[in-house]
Amino acid sequence: MKLKMMYAFLNTDIALIEKELEQSVQTNEPLITEASLHLLQAGGKRIRPVFVLLAGKFGEYNIERVKYVAVALELIHMASLVHDDVIDDADKRRGKPTIKAKWDNRIAMYTGDYIFARSLEMMANIKNVEAHQILSNTMVQLSLGEIEQIKDKYNLDQNLRTYLRRIRRKTALLIAVSCQLGAIATDASKSVHKELYRFGYYVGMAFQITDDILDFTSSAEQLGKPVGSDLLQGNITLPVLFAMENPAFRDKVELLFTAEHKEALIEDIITYIKSSGAIERSLNVSDQYLQKAIDVLDHLPDNKAKKALYQIAKFVGKRKF
């Protein structure tokens, strides 16, 4: 089943979110609108808005209220991508040149700032103090995670704990909060939005681990960027951590980071990672998170949205791109 089929009942609302996203970056500054639209139209799964809407279904669902949360969270995600691309010195995202590659780092920085600010403007429509506290706290954690990521780059002395902490801040937190805020925006009960937060957190962890696996197992065409890009950019992900239990492989990674011609080396590294069992072990960690996510669903009332969340969790474990 295709991802979109799992929440086909949300189609009208998702189309509305898409329109609101486009409108939200219309300004009198052609440069900023162009840069923002460039990113927006490069696509993306819009997984955060989907989680917001689905979570909203556990309360008094009203698209005119949840839409602000859905748009705000996608904008925050987009803004952090723009700033990430500056850090990663990335030239491509989703098969298109990044803002920093097409324009420059300064434009990327301010486009990110602008998109962040627009997301706050969206959220200001939500008259719930708790929602603002949750969101601002999340943004603090996100920015700390970004700094952490810089520090951890090219750093081979990492372990499972530091990796999990990093992807928690980088990905899981925002998905958890998407679920939580969707429920808060429709006045779902406190116990429901706590469970939804946990669900989002576990799915988010699995989602990022899968992403990190696909960076090695997928094709350049499907990724929209070269295979092994994460490692080439100095990001030590879970498959690399497992593979580095072999000291000879660790030496190879160290060599990769300093080598001038990386092509042959990275191919060699990818081949080893695939044959070492590191992929299977990573998948196993991801599956454990997904099982936890599915267990959480037992605590939630039955409805269409719960069914969709279940299917999405199942999908994350199997996705190929």
Next chain:
Amino acid sequence: MKLKMMYAFLNTDIALIEKELEQSVQTNEPLITEASLHLLQAGGKRIRPVFVLLAGKFGEYNIERVKYVAVALELIHMASLVHDDVIDDADKRRGKPTIKAKWDNRIAMYTGDYIFARSLEMMANIKNVEAHQILSNTMVQLSLGEIEQIKDKYNLDQNLRTYLRRIRRKTALLIAVSCQLGAIATDASKSVHKELYRFGYYVGMAFQITDDILDFTSSAEQLGKPVGSDLLQGNITLPVLFAMENPAFRDKVELLFTAEHKEALIEDIITYIKSSGAIERSLNVSDQYLQKAIDVLDHLPDNKAKKALYQIAKFVGKRKF
């Protein structure tokens, strides 16, 4: 009279704000704390918190509430300075190396992101939807202003209108909003916080024009950076605009932007600006804004804070650094 003497009755509260500012950047990431404290301890006038507190005096003043607004606005100002220094490629601010010079652009970007997020966390303590709407809208305007500033750099085809629009977004808006939000946080009447907004706006415009004048008339020692730094970084300010009415001078500025050795040229340019009447004409524009600010005060009830605002407005017109 020294600036600080004008609001000596706020001393205890300002000391509290200073402590809160320091606490607000304490994290488990030494890099981010160090970078933030570096900026914080470089000083600055804390003019935004002072305006927040003074404006708060027009309502039911309670430092435990206004402090959140005061800290949030100073943090937003700090964050935008950090990002500005990346754009301006500035190596010094307030006589100290900038974050981007001491660390690098990436650290500066994320330190800015972190400080922005912390300011939102502070503001989330204010349970007033209007305040959040005003603040988020201000942040959108600020980021648009930043993009505008990039576009306008080294661009000689500017006029008074584009200059005023730029400094409105760059400086006046945040000071206006400091006054407005201080009053909102203490539940002052709507008419009061509207007048305070106008007061802040006019003072902010004069403040920035004065800053732009001092860039030419002050000493490197007092500025904490070389005289003429703004122009060297490609920022066309009011004195330059006036002086460029002379085509020969305009040619010189154009030459400066492309010249490899700028030392003699910039000295020559500064001398001309000072002798051309451009400084006096700029001061005149600043004085007009200050007069408007002082006129606004007539609409406000008499109290200690109003007296202080009057003295600050007078001070801005005479300040030498």
